[in-house]
Amino acid sequence: MTCTVARHHALTYIDGEAGPDLGRRIDDHLAICPACAGWFDRQGRLERAIRDRLAAGDATLAVWGRILDRSVIRPRTARPARRLALAGLLTAAAVLLVALLGPWQGGSARHPELAHDAAELHGRWLRGEVRPDFESRSDLEVDRYLKASVPFRVHCPPRTDVAFAVQGAGVCSLEGRHRAAYIVGRVDREPVSILVLDRSSLAAFPEEQPHQKQRRHRREGRFRMVSGLAADNVVVVTGTAPDETLERLLDAYGTYPDEG
Amino acid sequence: LTGRSADKAERFLDLLRPLQRPLEVYARRMLREPSLVEDVLQAAVMRAFARFDRFAEGTDFRAWIFRFVTLEAFNRNRKRGPLSLGADPAEPPDESADPQDWAALVRDDPDGLLEHLDDHLVEALGQLAAPERAALLLRAVGEFRYEEIHEILGIPVGSVVGYLSRARRKLRRSLAGYAAERGLPARSLSIGEAP
Numbered sequence: 016m017t018c019t020v021a022r023h024h025a026l027t028y029i030d031g032e033a034g035p036d037l038g039r040r041i042d043d044h045l046a047i048c049p050a051c052a053g054w055f056d057r058q059g060r061l062e063r064a065i066r067d068r069l070a071a072g073d074a075t076l077a078v079w080g081r082i083l084d085r086s087v088i089r090p091r092t093a094r095p096a097r098r099l100a101l102a103g104l105l106t107a108a109a110v111l112l113v114a115l116l117g118p119w120q121g122g123s124a125r126h127p128e129l130a131h132d133a134a135e136l137h138g139r140w141l142r143g144e145v146r147p148d149f150e151s152r153s154d155l156e157v158d159r160y161l162k163a164s165v166p167f168r169v170h171c172p173p174r175t176d177v178a179f180a181v182q183g184a185g186v187c188s189l190e191g192r193h194r195a196a197y198i199v200g201r202v203d204r205e206p207v208s209i210l211v212l213d214r215s216s217l218a219a220f221p222e223e224q225p226h227q228k229q230r231r232h233r234r235e236g237r238f239r240m241v242s243g244l245a246a247d248n249v250v251v252v253t254g255t256a257p258d259e260t261l262e263r264l265l266d267a268y269g270t271y272p273d274e275g
Numbered sequence: 276l277t278g279r280s281a282d283k284a285e286r287f288l289d290l291l292r293p294l295q296r297p298l299e300v301y302a303r304r305m306l307r308e309p310s311l312v313e314d315v316l317q318a319a320v321m322r323a324f325a326r327f328d329r330f331a332e333g334t335d336f337r338a339w340i341f342r343f344v345t346l347e348a349f350n351r352n353r354k355r356g357p358l359s360l361g362a363d364p365a366e367p368p369d370e371s372a373d374p375q376d377w378a379a380l381v382r383d384d385p386d387g388l389l390e391h392l393d394d395h396l397v398e399a400l401g402q403l404a405a406p407e408r409a410a411l412l413l414r415a416v417g418e419f420r421y422e423e424i425h426e427i428l429g430i431p432v433g434s435v436v437g438y439l440s441r442a443r444r445k446l447r448r449s450l451a452g453y454a455a456e457r458g459l460p461a462r463s464l465s466i467g468e469a470p
Contacts, residue, residue: 059449069416072303074295144292
């Protein structure tokens with residue numbers, strides 16, 4: 016085989032589609048032609064780099080949540096139609112209440128996007144629809160995974176000193192734009208998820224800003240959540256555990272020394 | 276959902292869940308109008324679920340569901356203007372036709388070079404003919420083999436090879452031109468060089 020013929024089939028070969036006969040002849044040629052071997056290597060590296068760029072991106076939790084809900088595929092989350100009318104009445108009542116009482120930190124009539132996304136993530140994890148990209152019961156391993164995978168500064172998850180038993184972590188996108196990390200685990204046997212964003216993402220969630228110097232307590236459906244700033248991050252802790260338990264986890268986040 | 280319907284839904288979701296990320300990335304890259312991603316995925320998932328009874332267990336669900344998203348993306352793109360089908364792929368292009376040298380940057384750091392060109396990569400992708408883009412993305416995002424791409428797109432394997440080859444050549448040429456404008460080593464993106 017000549018260099019020209021070998022290079023003519025380069026991309027087919029790199030794709031692993033050359034077939035046994037052609038593949039063997041190219042292998043034989045590369046074994047005796049260092050120039051072509053180097054050239055094939057460079058082609059392969061560039062092709063992989065382009066492929067990785069094209070394939071980069073995360074699934075958007077909220078998007079898939081809506082898709083599955085609207086498709087009436089997801090058995091346990093399909094909302095009975097008769098509850099919609101009641102929900103409408105309750106919403107109207109809540110709007111009226113908020114109008115009368117003014118802004119109230121603990122109110123649930125507003126539907127903050129970040130809280131909604133955190134609840135969506137937590138619910139999907141509980142239903143088994145989301146599995147952490149990295150599963151481990153070691154907070155140090157999870158810490159290392161996060162630092163290697165998340166494009167912004169993150170800190171070690173809460174540890175056993177606050178009764179948190181980590182189970183894993185992953186990376187996701189919120190509304191297709193904002194990269195976020197999440198940590199899942201249990202505290203006092205209650206499942207908890209911790210959503211972590213870069214502090215700069217705060218600009219995209221205006222409802223969080225007036226409260227950035229304090230802890231914010233909210234409810235989304237049956238989930239409680241506590242959010243606030245911790246170190247370099249915006250952190251939302253979600254679960255069914257009592258508020259003070261969730262707040263304890265939030266307070267612990269970012270307080271451990273870096274492993275380097 | 277109860278009984279058989281619930282079982283069907285559970286089975287469908289089991290197969291769909293691991294594919295949500297690649298399907299969304301694929302739809303995002305395929306569409307001329309990125310804001311349609313959710314609509315396209317929604318329509319594709321609903322169509323696929325409606326036909327799930329016809330899906331043969333043991334066959335490739337990945338290729339099957341990607342076909343729905345591909346068809347839906349073609350339809351949506353068509354509504355925004357005629358689709359370019361590109362050149363006849365029957366005759367695969369000569370992959371060694373650009374006799375240029377390779378720059379050290381590709382040798383040493385192709386990722387670093389592409390980092391400069393990330394935005395343009397998406398733009399260049401948008402310039403590809405519809406089947407070229409689909410073939411390239413099915414390979415890159417879906418990691419499908421040529422035979423599977425043939426099944427998804429319903430075109431001969433030889434055409435898959437031709438579309439893929441053209442897509443890669445066009446993409447690199449576009450990136451090379453863009454890089455040259457910015458003083459980066461354009462020749463590093465050449466698809467071939469003389470032995």
